[in-house]
Amino acid sequence: MSCSYADGLSQYENKGVLGLEERYDSVEALRLKCGLLADWIQAARHVVVHTGAGISTAAGIPDFRGTNGVWTLEQKGLKPTMNISFDEAIPTKTHMALKKLVDAKKVKFIISQNIDGLHLRSGVQRQYLAELHGNMFTEQCDKCGRQFIRNFATKSVGKKSLDTVCRSEQIGGRPCRGRMHDTILDWEHNLPDSDLTLSDLHSSVADLSICLGTTLQIIPSGNLPLYTKKYGGRLVICNLQPTKHDKKADLIINGNVDEIMISVMKKLGLEIPEYESTMDPTRNSDTTSKEMDWTIPTSRIKEMNVLYKKVCKPMRRKRKTFMYERERTDTKRETKTKKQAFMIKQDIKTEDTMNTANQICNNAVVSEDISSNTVKIEDEIKHVEPFEFTTNNMTQPDPGLEVNNIL
Numbered sequence: 001m002s003c004s005y006a007d008g009l010s011q012y013e014n015k016g017v018l019g020l021e022e023r024y025d026s027v028e029a030l031r032l033k034c035g036l037l038a039d040w041i042q043a044a045r046h047v048v049v050h051t052g053a054g055i056s057t058a059a060g061i062p063d064f065r066g067t068n069g070v071w072t073l074e075q076k077g078l079k080p081t082m083n084i085s086f087d088e089a090i091p092t093k094t095h096m097a098l099k100k101l102v103d104a105k106k107v108k109f110i111i112s113q114n115i116d117g118l119h120l121r122s123g124v125q126r127q128y129l130a131e132l133h134g135n136m137f138t139e140q141c142d143k144c145g146r147q148f149i150r151n152f153a154t155k156s157v158g159k160k161s162l163d164t165v166c167r168s169e170q171i172g173g174r175p176c177r178g179r180m181h182d183t184i185l186d187w188e189h190n191l192p193d194s195d196l197t198l199s200d201l202h203s204s205v206a207d208l209s210i211c212l213g214t215t216l217q218i219i220p221s222g223n224l225p226l227y228t229k230k231y232g233g234r235l236v237i238c239n240l241q242p243t244k245h246d247k248k249a250d251l252i253i254n255g256n257v258d259e260i261m262i263s264v265m266k267k268l269g270l271e272i273p274e275y276e277s278t279m280d281p282t283r284n285s286d287t288t289s290k291e292m293d294w295t296i297p298t299s300r301i302k303e304m305n306v307l308y309k310k311v312c313k314p315m316r317r318k319r320k321t322f323m324y325e326r327e328r329t330d331t332k333r334e335t336k337t338k339k340q341a342f343m344i345k346q347d348i349k350t351e352d353t354m355n356t357a358n359q360i361c362n363n364a365v366v367s368e369d370i371s372s373n374t375v376k377i378e379d380e381i382k383h384v385e386p387f388e389f390t391t392n393n394m395t396q397p398d399p400g401l402e403v404n405n406i407l
Contacts, residue, residue: 005115005136005184006070008157012187016217018065019072022240023254033253034260037236038267040208040251041106044234046311048206049098050225051112051119054213054239055257058092060084061116065215066241086136086153090275091122094212097261097272102128104270109202113214113221115184120149120294121280127300130195130202132221134184137282138294141166143178147294149281157184170288191220194296201304203227205311211237213257216244231312 025033041047053063062080063069073080091099099122101107111130112119117137119129131138136153139162140146148167156162159181166176185191199221203209209228216222216237222244229235229248237243238253238260246252253260265272277283281291 005157006064006074008184010158010186010188015071016065016215018069018075019067020065020215020241022067023242024240025254030253030255030259031263033251034263035267036251037210037238037253037260038264040234040236041101041210041264042268044206044208046202046206047101047107047208047210048109048111048202048228049101049107050209050211050214050216050221051094051098051110051114052212052214052216052239053114055092055094056089056114056116056118056213057082058094058258059089059116059118061086061089063213065217086116089116089118091118093258093272094261095119095122096275097265097270099123100265100270100273106268106270108206109198111199111202111221111224113218117153117282121282122275123279123281126294127297130199131183132191132195132199134182134192135294136182136184138183139164139180140183141168141176141178142181144168144174144176145295146173146176147183148180148287149284149292149294151282151284151287154182154184156182158182158186159184159189167288167292171290171293194298194301196220197301198296198304199224200227201301201308204231205304205308207233209233209235211235211239211243212261213239214243215239215241 053061053069054066057063057066060082061084062082064071066072068080068082070080095118098107098110098119102110102124107128109128109130110119110124111132113133115131115134115136117135119131120135120137134157137150138147139150139154140148140159142161144166146166146168154162162180162182164180166178166180169175183192203224204227206228209225211225214222216225225235226245226248234250235245235248236251236253237246237249238255238257240254240256243249262272284291286292
């Protein structure tokens with residue numbers, strides 16, 4: 001259940017702006033806007049959809065920041081009345097509409113912040129889906145990194161061990177002694193590399209990004225649609241509440257997400273399919289089949305890199321701006337800093353060694369001089385008159401002199 005998921009996360013105070021007032025477009029305005037969105041989808045060459053918790057409320061799963069969201073009510077000391085289990089929930093009209101749009105090649109990629117697994121259960125294939133915050137119906141090996149579909153939702157969150165072994169050998173892969181973990185991120189976790197990489201590339205290549213049921217407050221997920229704007233594409237936001245990037249949107253539709261998608265699909269002349277449990281991978285009894293492998297194909301990342309270089313070539317970047325690249329850049333910078341520090345330490349060590357050697361040589365010369373003059377000093381000391389030492393004979397230090405500390 002979404003409440004138990006939220007309760008399983010670590011304590012975190014800054015959960016964003018909660019409980020903003022909902023807005024509804026008039027019937028006529030909604031019709032016109034949905035018609036315009038359908039025209040843009042029809043004319044676009046690369047459409048990317050960004051989905052949030054708002055698309056799953058129709059399935060009985062509450063959102064987080066809505067007027068009756070989990071965290072909004074938590075702030076008031078309340079619990080949501082709507083709270084179906086993840087195993088009982090089924091994909092909504094929006095989920096099934098997106099599945100149809102992907103099959104019809106109208107939508108190239110879906111970037112989801114949801115952990116309910118409803119995109120997976122609608123039948124969307126892995127190569128068309130990024131799950132930035134994890135999935136209750138998938139598990140990942142801590143050794144080989146491969147992901148597999150589960151028949152039931154995991155009870156744990158935060159990438160904890162599930163006390164099961166890797167299934168790679170069972171589906172015809174290489175033997176692996178790794179242990180399986182849930183894929184649900186906690187606040188402090190980094191986003192999965194492959195999912196984030198594909199999200200960055202698709203968002204940049206897209207000439208139309210559509211945001212459904214998200215206030216875009218969580219970063220970096222919420223900033224991905226801005227890549228589309230950066231490279232000259234359009235941004236459409238469909239949400240009942242105001243979002244972080246409303247001022248940058250080309251079109252804002254305030255309405256129920258299911259109603260919006262029904263209207264858009266009708267305008268496109270596409271029928272929304274019904275959910276069928278036989279097409280749901282989580283209902284597959286054969287957990288050892290290759291269809292249960294949920295790992296992103298590396299070939300997809302290579303293909304998208306090639307497409308990015310072709311499409312975004314006029315906008316050559318002087319620096320690395322992708323989120324997944326920033327992490328690698330920081331690592332390289334840290335390595336370079338460590339190397340520079342090591343070189344400096346080596347130079348200091350070499351200089352100290354040379355100074356020590358020079359000091360030894362000087363001491364040797366002084367010792368030789370002292371040895372040769374010892375007899376002469378002993379002969380002359382007999383003729384030295386007695387001298388009475390007092391504090392008046394001491395040389396006082398110049399108060400204007402300073403001692404320099406060598407670091």
